[in-house]
Amino acid sequence: MARVTGGAPVADGARVRGRRPATASGLSRNAGSDVRAAYLFIAPAIIGFTVFVAYPLIRSFALALTRDNGLTDPVFVGLGNFRRLFTVDPAFWPSLRATGYLVVLYVPLSLALGLALAMFCNQRFAGVRVVRTLAYLPVVLPAVATITLWKFILNPQVGLLNTILDKLHLPTSSWLASPTMAMPSIVIVMLWGVGGTMIIFLAALQAVPTELYEAARVDGAGPWSTFSRITLPMISPIMLLQVILQTTAALQTFNQPKILTNGGPGFSTNVLMLSIYNNGFSNLGRVPQLGYASAQVWVLFVIIIAVIALTAKFSSLWTYSDNTPD
């Protein structure tokens, strides 16, 4: 890479040619038209962001400062909703704990299993395409239908899993009905969709240059050394992406606890998203607490931003990048 003094970096041997030096007036005319075109092109994105992101964000924060049921005029309560959240609500801290537990349990398992599956599917053997399809299949199936099936499988009284375990004279479990087993059960159901993680890892693995593996083989590196010294560093940027995506998704988990346990037993699976839903849109004609739910949304938003910021900040410690300066 060479640098041209006072200009943009250009590739070695490149020459700026075929363009006349612009006159002052020509530059101004072209630049003005370019700027207009640029604004025109980015206008849809700016409008979309303003309407669908910025406005709802501001509106939800305003909502979080009110007592609003969506039916009558909202009442301004300042930070009252946040105060209630942190000091009065008996469900809030258990919700945070349940959410944290879910993240701690799910993210590492999802990454490990996704990577293991991807490495397996990256091999050359007969039927590998069928295996890849089967591994990815749960991702394209309707989530509600599969989760409902899992509910039947994990039912402690009439469930398929306990029936099989019982037939095999193995110990059974209360699964979703047990305060200690409910969250691990939910994580098992979430891992059913690990094909999504696998497919991204598979793409990353296939982008690792084969020369590196050949060189390692020539140098006598074993499978573990090859994995830890070549594969992991080369896919570490994708790993970072996966950590962020999976953590964010886990923090916003809703479908599985809603369908499988509805937050129970006790508060053991009452994750934050479920709590937000129940407060904001509670069933059976109860008056919703939109302001309070918005306050919860903001707490979740801050947590997600903090987790992403921390992950990004410390990512340089474990991700490999070849874009380091000379």
Next chain:
Amino acid sequence: MKTRIIGTTLACAGLLTATACSGSDSGGGADGPVTVTVMTWESAETNAAIDKALAGFQDPNVKVQRIDTPSGGYGDKLASLTQAKKLPDLFWCGNDTEQQYTSQGLLVDWSQRITGGDGDFKADKFVGSAMENWKTADGQMGGLPSLMNTYGVWYNADAFKAAGLPEPKAGWTWDEMYAAAGTLANKGGAKYGLVADQLTSPDAPFTMSLYSVSAGGAPFTDNVNHPTKAEADAKYVEGVTKLVDAIKSGAVAPPGYDASNVQALFSAGKVPMMFGGQWLAAGFQTDKPKVKYGFAPFPQVDTPTTLYDSVGICTPQYTANEDATYKVLEYLNTKVWDAVLPASPVAPPAYTPAQESYFAALTKAGQTTVVDTVKADLATEKTVGVRFTTQWAAQVADLTTAHYLPVLQGKKPVTELQTYVEKINGLIKSGG
């Protein structure tokens, strides 16, 4: 070009104005009949029976239209229609919805019409406790009760016979119930002797009032609609202690037990006793249980006590024509159940003259224990509410999960009940 654009814009605006609709805007034209819309949470079969019955409504100035809506997720649909101000003129509603919506000024107040009207459609023809429960603190009624929910204990008569136990009947005691549950547990494929969701769910504190009130003590709260206090007196604590012991011994299913399949398990003979409502009888008529079964009133300590609950029909404040809506409401309460309940005897009507067809259908189906228990429940003087209907009821459910249910699970001492009650009293004082 410019003229064309302006013309098109105006035409679109005109079309939008012409086609714009507002909530419950079913008043019809100046000359045509008024359309009254109805929305239920019933199954397709029951809706078909309701349609058939509504076809008999004759009024040249009023047309009735039932809005077709799948029965699942009714609460969600109701919430979205409420927020969009598009509620139909008459919609099926729970007591808590009626109380909360009325206090927000969202529903038409029928209290004047039902107390001061002519003819038979009057307040004194309804079940007294239901009418009382549908009034707000200031006496408004945003709807009228339509069907009563009575509760009791469903039991597997075969299992009782096999275990040499007498069948439950009116006047049996809580101690007898727990003893029977202990005997029936872990027998014939049953894990627990009794599955009592009402005693172990977030509604549990209210159900436990059955014990304390029957023993001469105080209920958990003085009023579920507009409470002034909650309490757990000595009799109440005694009831909780007995339940904790029964759960600990494995006789009664603990909190967290998945009760969604309990009806199927009961039918299969794998749950010998369960708490439940009378509406299960209608299901048992179509999907007959494998076992001989019966329905008994709740056990008692000294005096009979039962839970009361009712569902009803509400009207939004913006209904187009109150007179027309009220006519259809009257028809629904006085005529429609007669046509619907014989095929599916799901609940006794709150309007007492309409109860005959319900009991006749059950008697014809041989469900005599259900007839006896429902009649006994409706006649019981001491009744307790199922749950708070206040706007802050959801917060009570959270407090119950945090403080009450751990007591039942044996994770917290029974003394924790007082902390729980204090917190609820704080909520009552602050109004949520």
